[in-house]
Amino acid sequence: xxxxxxxxxLGAGATVGLAGCLDAGGDPTGENEVGMTIDSFRPxxxxxxxxxxxxxxxxxxxxxxxxxxxxxxxxxxxFWSSGDFxxxxxxxxxxxxxxxxxxxxGDEFEYTFEHIEEGESRSRYDYxxxxxxxxxxxxxxxxxxxxxx
Numbered sequence: 788x789x790x791x792x793x794x795x796x797l798g799a800g801a802t803v804g805l806a807g808c809l810d811a812g813g814d815p816t817g818e819n820e821v822g823m824t825i826d827s828f829r830p831x832x833x834x835x836x837x838x839x840x841x842x843x844x845x846x847x848x849x850x851x852x853x854x855x856x857x858x859x860x861x862x863x864x865x866f867w868s869s870g871d872f873x874x875x876x877x878x879x880x881x882x883x884x885x886x887x888x889x890x891x892x893g894d895e896f897e898y899t900f901e902h903i904e905e906g907e908s909r910s911r912y913d914y915x916x917x918x919x920x921x922x923x924x925x926x927x928x929x930x931x932x933x934x935x936x
Contacts, residue, residue, distance in 0.1 A: 815844050821930060822846040823890070826919055828930035837934055840899040843869070843890070850889040851928070852917045853896050854878045859913035861902040861934075867914075869896040882917040900934045909935040 815822040815829070822829045823845045835841060843853045854868040857875035870888025872878040881887025890896055903910045912932045919928035 815842075815846065817842065820844055823851045823916070823928075825849050826926060826928050828914075828916075828928065831930045832933065833930070834933045834935060835900055837903055837936060838899065838901055839934075840897050841932060843896045843898070845890040845892055845894050848892050849919075850886060850891050851919065852878065852882060852888040852890065853898075853914055854888065854917050856913045856915060859911070861904045861910045861912075863905070864902040864912070867898050879917055888917070900932055903934055903936065909933055 819833070819835055819839055820842045821833055821844070823843065825847050828843075833841060845851050852869050854870075854875065855866055857866065860867075866872070866874055868875075868878045868888055869890050870878055870881050872881055872888065878888055882889070900912060910933070912934065913929065914931065915927075915929040919926055921927075
């Protein structure tokens with residue numbers, strides 16, 4: 788095999804081989820979807836009507852979680868997370884124990900946003916990725932959903 792042909796073949800093979808390891812941009816295609824890049828949710832803010840189901844899609848090659856900040860959602864709502872845990876503490880323990888709640892490349896998690904704080908016309912639901920939310924290290928993978936009437 789000629790040297791140039793070998794190098795061209797090797798380069799093409801490496802590109803194909805690495806394609807699954809690189810972040811695909813994280814931008815979902817659906818109206819009520821949130822993508823996950825290596826270190827962010829896209830979009831970071833999503834505004835929806837009450838009763839809307841949002842799909843969180845891991846569009847990266849890294850494992851992620853979708854975890855509500857405890858009490859950073861309307862009082863009537865329950866804690867929510869990709870691992871179906873009952874509290875934020877349980878979600879963190881689950882991740883630390885065995886990557887509980889992990890969404891791997893292509894995995895999806897859905898949550899229906901049904902509650903608005905009494906007397907308000909909109910409410911905010913804050914969430915984050917457990918392994919990629921380390922503020923003291925400059926990593927803050929977080930997002931929020933605004934729910935309106």
